[in-house]
Amino acid sequence: xxxxxxxxxxxxxxxxxxxxxxxxxxxxxxxxxxxxxxxxxxxxxxxxxxxxxxxxxxxxxxxxxxxxxxxxxxxxxxxxxxxxxxxxxxxxxxxxxxxxxxxxxxxxxxxxxxxxxxxxxxxxxxxxxxxxxxxxxxxxxxxxxxxxxxxxxxxxxxxxxxxxxxxxxxxxxxxxxxxxxxxxxxxxxxxxxxxxxxxxxxxxxxxxxxxxxxxxxxxxxxxxxxxxxxx
Numbered sequence: 001x002x003x004x005x006x007x008x009x010x011x012x013x014x015x016x017x018x019x020x021x022x023x024x025x026x027x028x029x030x031x032x033x034x035x036x037x038x039x040x041x042x043x044x045x046x047x048x049x050x051x052x053x054x055x056x057x058x059x060x061x062x063x064x065x066x067x068x069x070x071x072x073x074x075x076x077x078x079x080x081x082x083x084x085x086x087x088x089x090x091x092x093x094x095x096x097x098x099x100x101x102x103x104x105x106x107x108x109x110x111x112x113x114x115x116x117x118x119x120x121x122x123x124x125x126x127x128x129x130x131x132x133x134x135x136x137x138x139x140x141x142x143x144x145x146x147x148x149x150x151x152x153x154x155x156x157x158x159x160x161x162x163x164x165x166x167x168x169x170x171x172x173x174x175x176x177x178x179x180x181x182x183x184x185x186x187x188x189x190x191x192x193x194x195x196x197x198x199x200x201x202x203x204x205x206x207x208x209x210x211x212x213x214x215x216x217x218x219x220x221x222x223x224x225x226x227x228x229x230x231x
Contacts, residue, residue, distance in 0.1 A: 003110060008084030008144075009036040012074035013092030017046040018192075020092045024054055027090060030099045032106060036060045037078035042068035047092075070158035076151050084144065086110075091138035093192070094121065095185040104179045105141040114177035116169050117141045121184040136162040136209070139181065146174070153216070159205040160212030167213070171222035 009027050013020045020038075027036055036057075040048050042065040054060050063077055075089060088105055090097070101119065108114035119139030142165070147154065150168055157164045169176055193201070213220060 005086060005110065006034045006084045007032055007086045007088065007106065008078075008082035009033045009088050009090060010075055010078030010082065011036065011038045011090045011092055012041060012071055012078065013038065013043060013047050013051075014041040014068060014071075014074075015043045015045045015047060016092040017043075017050060018093075019095065020047050021050045023090060023092055023094060023097055024051070024060075026097045026099070027102070028054070028057060028060065030102045032099075032102055033088070034059065034084060035082050037082050038062045039074040039077050040064040041071070041074040042066060072155050072157045072159070072161040075161060076155040079144070079147065079151060086141055087144055087147075088141045089138060091186065093187060094139070095187065096183045097181075098183070101139075101181040101184055104181060105139060108177050108179070109141055109143060113175070115143065115146060115174035116165070116176050118176065118178050119181045119184070120178050121186040122180050122182050136166075137186070138162065139184075140165070157208060157212045159208035163209045163212045164216060167216055167219040167223060170226070171219045173226055 009032075011020075011023060011027065024036070024038060027033065036059055038051055038054070038060065040051060040063070048064060051062050055062055061081060063081065065074070078089075079087060086106065086109055088102065105117045105119050108117050117140055118137050120137050121139075140162070146169075147165070150164070154161055154164055166176070188198075192198070
């Protein structure tokens, strides 16, 4: 279906016992992937037990961290343990993922319309095209060759990994395409956690994003130059 292009899926999870099973099942049943890497980032709930039932599938690789290392470490673990020309990243806490959504992420890379796709869940409180968080969505597809030069930097960003990817692709004037995934829901932390825990995590994520921007000021300057001097 995809011109014999080898495609890998990378699913990162931390304490997502409510959602991880459905996400893995959907990715598996889509038949788009030659290999699927699922990384349990040190979960303390039943995520690990749920993943065990998928170990019987030959094209699924399950990796477990003893302790939580952060989203970027999990994602890059998946990158390094797969070999697809195209890598599709999935968060483990999405609801309503279907085969069409996955196809939407992959096809723009196959037909040359994009170098990276960012899948934007449409079921949220913001107007889809005005959502300030659409560029940090976790569902995205990339070419392996494009991200390999920066895997070490990506791994160190924790929750800033999407921001780092955006800066990197924009600095190189790569084609970024947002695809709207109708019916996909990404529950906010306030619906999954206690208020205090959610607030703490929001603050930490914001810190990681800000730190990523500051440490990669060279990429930020490159992006501004392209915006200022573009034809």
